[in-house]
Amino acid sequence: MLTDRLLLKLGQISGPCVPVVVRRGPPHLGRCCCHGNRPFSTSHRRPYIMKAWQLTKYGSNKNFKFTDNALMPHIMFPNQMIVQVCAASVNPLDVMMREGYGAAMLNRQRDPTGVLPFMEPNVNELPLVLGRDCSGIVMETGLNVKEYKPGEEVWVAVNPYKSGTHAEFVVVTNSEISHKPKTLTHVQAASIPYAGLTAWASLVTQGGLNEKTAKGKRVLVLGGSGGVGTFAVQLLKAWGAHVTVTCSRDAVPMMTSLGADDLINYQVQDVKEQLKRVDKFDLILDGVGGDIEKSLFSADYLKPWAGAKYVTLRTPLLQNADKHGFADGMLKSGLSL
Numbered sequence: 001m002l003t004d005r006l007l008l009k010l011g012q013i014s015g016p017c018v019p020v021v022v023r024r025g026p027p028h029l030g031r032c033c034c035h036g037n038r039p040f041s042t043s044h045r046r047p048y049i050m051k052a053w054q055l056t057k058y059g060s061n062k063n064f065k066f067t068d069n070a071l072m073p074h075i076m077f078p079n080q081m082i083v084q085v086c087a088a089s090v091n092p093l094d095v096m097m098r099e100g101y102g103a104a105m106l107n108r109q110r111d112p113t114g115v116l117p118f119m120e121p122n123v124n125e126l127p128l129v130l131g132r133d134c135s136g137i138v139m140e141t142g143l144n145v146k147e148y149k150p151g152e153e154v155w156v157a158v159n160p161y162k163s164g165t166h167a168e169f170v171v172v173t174n175s176e177i178s179h180k181p182k183t184l185t186h187v188q189a190a191s192i193p194y195a196g197l198t199a200w201a202s203l204v205t206q207g208g209l210n211e212k213t214a215k216g217k218r219v220l221v222l223g224g225s226g227g228v229g230t231f232a233v234q235l236l237k238a239w240g241a242h243v244t245v246t247c248s249r250d251a252v253p254m255m256t257s258l259g260a261d262d263l264i265n266y267q268v269q270d271v272k273e274q275l276k277r278v279d280k281f282d283l284i285l286d287g288v289g290g291d292i293e294k295s296l297f298s299a300d301y302l303k304p305w306a307g308a309k310y311v312t313l314r315t316p317l318l319q320n321a322d323k324h325g326f327a328d329g330m331l332k333s334g335l336s337l
Helices: 092-098 103-110 186-190 193-206 227-238 249-257 271-276 291-296 316-324 326-336
Strands: 005-011 017-023 028-031 039-042 049-055 064-071 080-088 133-141 153-157 169-173 177-179 218-222 242-247 262-265 283-286 309-312
Touching (some): 080 186, 227 283, 249 262, 262 271
Parallel strands (some): 218 283, 242 262
Antiparallel strands (some): 028 039, 049 064, 080 133
């Protein structure tokens, strides 16, 4: 049961956490109409406010507004938690979402009725708080949360359709959170969740590689010096794969230190010509997209009849949905593949 006094550690988004005791009213308790006498509880609807960076409209950084009057989130479901953000990162996806990337598809996830093709989502997501991951402290938990307690340090990766981590507080479910390693600071931990999980999902879930299957496989990582790329290179080398990366001149020392076998400096070398001189790949992980994807999305660089795969982080589905609408965007994406 939620207590009557809650210890909140308020502070700057990336600054120290200062303990402050805040009083609040009793929680909402009741009986679930669907399950008889099963109790349920949600956060008390309180007029607490917090600091946050809000995107008022899509476009450039000029459309961001820092406010200390944003509404503090509250728990609505028993598997949710409120986390105080001690440090948060900025991912390439945040930059893309600032410009409106994926808005059409994400709004359908924000509004359950919008999942039907013939119904437009009834939601206005602006002002929008971006930020896909953070490191922080659990402040409050729902009734079904057993693994986490208030005061514990955690790191978080938030789904793109939800309100983000560029604020003092964020609501997450137990599937979006894990205990923070004690050896990492909050700033260090905040740089890992979203990029690390994206790399893992790309290699394991989509690419079919893991510590048992990757040994001896040839993998090309486009944009190896990015957040996802650096995690992918380290995982692949730990699993015994042969890794080729594309990167800029400045990133060559870092890629060498991470163990990349072959380096292609796209600033001074022709990537396509260099790839023609090496053996074909079992997997291509594209962390760049755009023109690079259009020029390299070819079976010429993949091993034939070997189950080779091309995995891109820039899915055409979201872009097509933004440009052509949900139904037409789905059709165009299917035809392009």
